Amino acid sequence: MSARPAVAPVDRAPADKPGLLFFYSAQSGQSRRVEAFLAQVLQRRGNHSTFQLHCVDADKHADFATLLEVTDTPALVIVDGGLVRARVTKPVGCRQIQELLSPWLR
Numbered sequence: 503m504s505a506r507p508a509v510a511p512v513d514r515a516p517a518d519k520p521g522l523l524f525f526y527s528a529q530s531g532q533s534r535r536v537e538a539f540l541a542q543v544l545q546r547r548g549n550h551s552t553f554q555l556h557c558v559d560a561d562k563h564a565d566f567a568t569l570l571e572v573t574d575t576p577a578l579v580i581v582d583g584g585l586v587r588a589r590v591t592k593p594v595g596c597r598q599i600q601e602l603l604s605p606w607l608r
Contacts, residue, residue: 520582520606522553525560525567527575536576536593543599549607553580578602 524540526533537557544550560567560575570579570586578599580588590602600607 519552519554520580520587521556522603523556523558523570523579523581525558525570525572525575525577525579527561528559529561530575532592533576536578536599539593539596539599540578543596543603543607546596546600547608549603552606552608553603580606582606 524537526537544552558566560572560577567573572579572589572591574591576593577589577591578593579586580602588602588605590598593599593602
């Protein structure tokens with residue numbers, strides 16, 4: 503596993519939750535599907551409060567996407583302790599998202 507660069511701290515919730523960044527494109531149907539998959543995974547086990555969710559339009563915030571090495575959308579990036587801890591690009595279903603998030607899910 504290659505080392506990922508440290509990133510600027512994501513706004514932290516009082517409980518110091520990991521940040522879950524959802525990079526999307528407003529023009530992408532696949533981004534809308536992944537958003538629905540993500541909501542389903544978080545709801546399935548009552549994990550809406552586990553992460554501080556940030557939805558980032560990658561087209562409008564291209565510099566931020568580049569900083570986090572997001573080259574394609576949709577993408578999910580978990581930032582915990584100021585570091586990128588996990589990521590997936592173009593997930594194809596709930597299972598792939600659940601596997602990504604599993605270390606943090608209840």
